[in-house]
Amino acid sequence: MAIKKQMTLNLTDAEMNVLELLCEKKELSKTALIRQAIKLYQLVDDRMENGDKLIFENIKKKEKLELKVL
Amino acid sequence: MSAFTSIKLFHHDSSSLKPAELYADLSKLDVTTAELSWQPYIEKKIKSLESAGTSQDDWPEHLHWDWSQLRRDTQSKLAHQWYGIKCDGKWQGLMVLETALHRARIGADKGKHLVYINYLASAPWNLAEFVEAPVYGLIGTIFVRVAIELSFNLEFKGRIGLHALTQSEGFYRDICGMTDVGPGQEYSQSKLRYFEMTKDQAEDFVREEKQ
Numbered sequence: 161m162a163i164k165k166q167m168t169l170n171l172t173d174a175e176m177n178v179l180e181l182l183c184e185k186k187e188l189s190k191t192a193l194i195r196q197a198i199k200l201y202q203l204v205d206d207r208m209e210n211g212d213k214l215i216f217e218n219i220k221k222k223e224k225l226e227l228k229v230l
Numbered sequence: 231m232s233a234f235t236s237i238k239l240f241h242h243d244s245s246s247l248k249p250a251e252l253y254a255d256l257s258k259l260d261v262t263t264a265e266l267s268w269q270p271y272i273e274k275k276i277k278s279l280e281s282a283g284t285s286q287d288d289w290p291e292h293l294h295w296d297w298s299q300l301r302r303d304t305q306s307k308l309a310h311q312w313y314g315i316k317c318d319g320k321w322q323g324l325m326v327l328e329t330a331l332h333r334a335r336i337g338a339d340k341g342k343h344l345v346y347i348n349y350l351a352s353a354p355w356n357l358a359e360f361v362e363a364p365v366y367g368l369i370g371t372i373f374v375r376v377a378i379e380l381s382f383n384l385e386f387k388g389r390i391g392l393h394a395l396t397q398s399e400g401f402y403r404d405i406c407g408m409t410d411v412g413p414g415q416e417y418s419q420s421k422l423r424y425f426e427m428t429k430d431q432a433e434d435f436v437r438e439e440k441q
Binding site for chain 1: 307308309329330331339341342343384385387
């Protein structure tokens with residue numbers, strides 16, 4: 161098991177509300193949800209640094225939407 | 231590679247359990263060593279398929295897996311975790327898990343996180359499609375158990391998912407008790423069938439393993 165370090169996170173009410181809603185929706189603790197966010201952020205950032213685009217596809221509606229991160 | 235956990239593999243020839251090691255966080259050298267030791271069996275299989283005139287579309291998909299490239303692609307990514315099983319000084323199996331991009335598709339937990347088994351393979355000398363007398367068994371079962379354990383550790387409640395190779399569908403459905411969701415669908419254009427283990431199925435799997 162990797163050694164874990166503790167940190168204090170300062171969030172606005174709005175940010176905390178979103179965090180708590182997501183935790184409830186996904187049935188995860190705040191720590192687990194933030195860990196997921198870091199993993200996803202790293203994957204997306206690496207792909208974009210390699211020149212890839214971030215595209216959301218709705219197969220049922222046959223729609224594609226590029227999320228422009230500038 | 232990091233510290234290992236002691237496990238046991240089933241030795242077919244003696245019908246007994248043999249001590250082995252499960253490793254996490256495999257190094258480049260570990261993966262290359264496994265790949266080099268598996269390569270002669272894979273090349274032999276490819277030659278036999280070519281001489282039989284089998285279309286490449288019908289070849290087992292894992293013949294094309296490039297483990298070294300996979301390791302480069304997933305290096306330093308928090309979302310990917312590598313595992314390997316070693317016995318007799320040889321790599322008997324490799325597995326790559328992904329923990330950020332996939333969500334449950336079935337039941338009440340639809341949309342919640344799961345551990346996705348990206349790649350799972352036994353060494354060719356453990357597979358009946360490569361050799362007449364496979365050496366070790368239980369590799370797939372141990373790796374599925376590892377994926378479930380990670381899922382519990384990440385608060386995913388044991389949920390796991392994967393796209394199964396055709397020859398492995400029976401294992402995931404009948405031995406592991408996973409739900410056969412069907413080919414491709416929503417997240418993937420793959421022709422491979424998607425299998426998912428719900429939290430209840432994960433608890434059943436762990437309970438049966440302990441018995």
